[in-house]
Amino acid sequence: MALTREQMAMRVARELEDGFYVNLGIGIPTLVANYIPDGIDVMLQSENGLLGMGRYPTEAEVDPDMINAGKETVTARPGAAIFSSGESFAMIRGGHVDLTVLGAFEVDQNGNIASWMIPGKLIKGMGGAMDLVAGAENIICTMTHASKHGESKLLESCNLPLTGAGCINRVLTDLAYLEIKDGAFHLKERAPGVSVEEIKSLTAGKLVVPDHVPEMTFEA
């Protein structure tokens, strides 16, 4: 069974370490915040200038001057810092964020990522994604393994215009958890009930499969 969006977020959350500064993109990455393991404290960075993003506000707390990079109203946790966009991207570009989680249309075996533009479709812009992938040393891409039509999104070489070159080292799809190194996807884990063969058939890029590929487990 392919992972649900929530399971994908849960699996990514296991990569969090205590004391990590983390930037979570829009979509599944945002859900990761709901599954931070017990005993682990992470600080969420929002690229519009907030380090230490808190929960959504109550109705009474809503403040138009307090939003996140998705333009949602948010709160700041105690000990948060708020700063300019220039400072925020100094942080990001300078490699000070420990982990970035973001979605993608395609990734390839050389760590290239395409996530912002589909030629012929309306382009809304890259926002901070290009800065994030260029600045972070530790990036997890969350995406479906293949399109609805069964076309792989884990490629030998990205077809779409890139967001960043050679910058992705981990991918979590609905079918598998993989690492990218030495020009190949390395299969690390598979979704419960998903066979190695299925993953192989849906991975267009070079795939390295070890003898044993553990199945992910999720508590009920």
Place this chain on the structure above:
Amino acid sequence: MALTREQMAMRVARELEDGFYVNLGIGIPTLVANYIPDGIDVMLQSENGLLGMGRYPTEAEVDPDMINAGKETVTARPGAAIFSSGESFAMIRGGHVDLTVLGAFEVDQNGNIASWMIPGKLIKGMGGAMDLVAGAENIICTMTHASKHGESKLLESCNLPLTGAGCINRVLTDLAYLEIKDGAFHLKERAPGVSVEEIKSLTAGKLVVPDHVPEMTFEA
């Protein structure tokens, strides 16, 4: 009679305009702050990160966290801003300071300035001088017109290593006030009792002398 240091400062102070942000170098430039004309308000910038430098502190006000670029204890005037060295030089480099006054060893007819290094002598460093001359559009150099041995310091071409190239447009010496443009010094005013001939004889660079060169006047 050559101008005294105080008279030089007084003359420079006449170039101040209401609302000017001004950076004053060490020495005679510092004295300019004592002669700000009535009805004119200027804000002094100190490159260690202070805009709105105030008077020296009283004994009771002395604060080791409050110094100027000359490392002297100072105060901040109401409405001052204090910031980092990075921000301070962003201001300077970005051309936001209206007027910079600084001393020099030599200037030349092309606006080059040498003020920081005499080869063979101990070098203490340029501090912020190179940034100031590169960033300001409006710079007055204060200096003696010639050395004690009668060697001109207003040259065709600077002999000493430069602080900045083509950046000086006004010079106040103890003998004259001059503008630099089109590859020449233009004599604008002479010190009281100093003849045009004396200025000519002590100016090694190209000197343009108008028909009438007014004498500076100072109230007693």
Place this chain on the structure above:
Amino acid sequence: MAGFDKRVYSYEEAMDGIESGMTVIAGGFGLCGIPENLIAEIKRRGVKDLTIWSNNCGVDGFGLGLLLEDKQISRIHASYVGENALFEKQMLNDEIEVILTPQGTLAEKMRAGGAGIPAFYTATGYGTPIGEGKEVREFNGRHCILEESVVGDFAIVKGWKADRYGNVVYRDTAQNFNPMAATAGKITVVEVEEIVEPGELKPDQIHTPGIYVDRLIQGTFEKRIEKRTVREG
């Protein structure tokens, strides 16, 4: 004696001198911390052929989106231009030129412009369409592209409090692009919610020192919320 009193008392005076064909740098992120009334004044004046530098272009009918209604913007440098139907239409009809710029590069271009740094290298955008045609150079084993900075004819900025010398403090995430924009205008106009006496703001807690600010006006703000997300509380 005007001295350092940057206050003006009408939006007309605040935007005096803006002309068609000029470049305007705007603070704000989404609809947060945008110079609402300065934008409205630009609309009122009807100047055209503007080049805008701003992270977003507002929404239909609010923020910079207002300037689309009469086609006042010819060109915009932005990182994200969604949430705006009129914008999409003008883009598809080639009525507006969009220079998409990574958000951090956009912020740095403004900061560098204000700081007298004409150009800088960054790894952001290398190997992507953004890097095409730009000089590439390797530093410490990483490919970087050369990006040039920007200075605008006007910068329009939204602050929270300021003293009359133009020392500005921003509030929470309404800060965003405003401090960079404030440094990068030949004429920088700041609108704020409150003007206080010099000395009321702590000198070492000022976000934008007054040296960057040419005109200051106190206004009232709608502060529209783009995505109201709440929890039970």
Place this chain on the structure above:
Amino acid sequence: MAGFDKRVYSYEEAMDGIESGMTVIAGGFGLCGIPENLIAEIKRRGVKDLTIWSNNCGVDGFGLGLLLEDKQISRIHASYVGENALFEKQMLNDEIEVILTPQGTLAEKMRAGGAGIPAFYTATGYGTPIGEGKEVREFNGRHCILEESVVGDFAIVKGWKADRYGNVVYRDTAQNFNPMAATAGKITVVEVEEIVEPGELKPDQIHTPGIYVDRLIQGTFEKRIEKRTVREG
């Protein structure tokens, strides 16, 4: 669970891992806002062959001047190195290499290093000995030189207050180079006068966000004054 608690409780722990041959970036201007106790700890450890980036080199017997006594510094990037007899002696004897750097360029190199900008162009130093051997390029009619940024093995910083997450506030002109230095260390160590609870510092009034800070220690400071100038009062 350590989480974001950056506190350490001894200077030994604060400077753990510093080794001979390393590059250290130091905040401070003259003797103002210098990390006194971190410098003293480096002296105590006796590590040698250090490369220092700092505006000044302290004075005889205080600040970075302490590290000259046992010849711990091989190389220093600074804008001004006066006020220090021992320094002059070592410089004249070629016992220390001095790379004089314009003050603003020095600040920008640290800021750029921390911000992931590997190099930038500036007009500062063009046509002077500082520009020799550096690439020259013209932007908007002005000649500029290419300057590369710096990241140090350690950055040592003096703050005023911090919370235990490492969010730092500086006081008055003791800010100077400290915020830039704080961003540019692989390991950034900050010593402060007071550590407060998270939430006590206003989020939008923090000078150095905790993400830059690896270790935080509370100390007591001599705060020596270099030039005591007073008026009758």
